Amino acid sequence: MYPSRCPVCGNIVTPRQQMVCMGCANTFHVIKNPKCLKCGKPLEQEEQEYCFDCTRQTFHFNRGMALWVYDEKVKKSIANFKFHNRREYSKYYVQELLNYYREEIIKTAPDILVPVPLHKSKLKERGFNQAYLLAQGISKSVGIPVVENYLIRSHKTKAQKRLDNRERANNLHGAFALNSSYSEIIFNKIMLIDDIYTTGSTIDACAEVLLQVGVKEIYFLSLSIGRGF
Known part of the structure; x- marks a missing residue:
């Protein structure tokens, strides 16, 4: 078995039983108040209630939560997680998500956790869905079931990072659908799980289908x- 690598610096973790190097433990910027009441993005001013995106468009989800600001360090860590098969990073990610949001997840009390799906071609290429690993870890701790394939990605889309806001929304139009296996099973409350939220286009496209x-x-x-901001 290969030794675990630190999700922050990428070096082999010491001591070995840890998930992150001792000196790297508080590197990522945890989002604190003030934050957007809708999507959870950090805000500059205490008197602000909503972020720029949430003031200028209507989203289909009720509310969102996020752990870290998506800065260069977090970006690098998640890229290694997804594209270089560092699946062990998910243990640290889940640990930190639960440190900050365990009680909030339990209080929200969704019927199921639904990871944002990958298209089957991307899933085959990558070998795993990063959102599912996060959802699975959370589920084991809080006891809320994961339904991995409740939503399916019905067609392949362009990479969102190369598109502007309008293009992102258009790119995802019709990209998600309910898995026909669940057409007779309707849940009242669902929590979507994903690794990165930028403009909200992906989460909102999923939420629209669920509604x-x-x-x-x-x-x-x-x-x-x-x-x-």
Whole structure:
């Protein structure tokens, strides 16, 4: 078995039983108040209630939470997690998500956790869905079931990072659908799980589909999120 690598610096973790180097433990910027009441992005001013994105458009989800600001250090860590098969990073990610949001998740009390799906071609290429690993870890701790394939990615889309806001929304139009296996099972409250929230286009596209099939309340939990100002 290969030794674990630190999700912050990438070096082999010492002592070995840790998930992150002792000196790296508080490197990522945890989001504190003030933050957007809708999506959870950090805000500059205490008197602000909503971020720029949430003041100029209507989203289909009820509310969201996120752990870290999506800065260069977090970006590098998540890229290594997803594209260099550092699956062990998910243990640290889940630990930190639960440190800050365990009680909030329990209080929200979703019926199920739904990881944002990957298209089957990307899943085959990568070998795993990073959102599912996060959801699975959370589920084991709080006892809320994960339904991995409740939503499916019905067609392949362009990489969102190369698109502007309008292009992102258009790119995802019709990209998600309810898995036909669950057409007779409607949940009242669902929490979507993902690794990165930027403009909200992906989460919102999922939320729109969920509303259409009868879900009443939709929340999300994201490992990282862009700034709201």
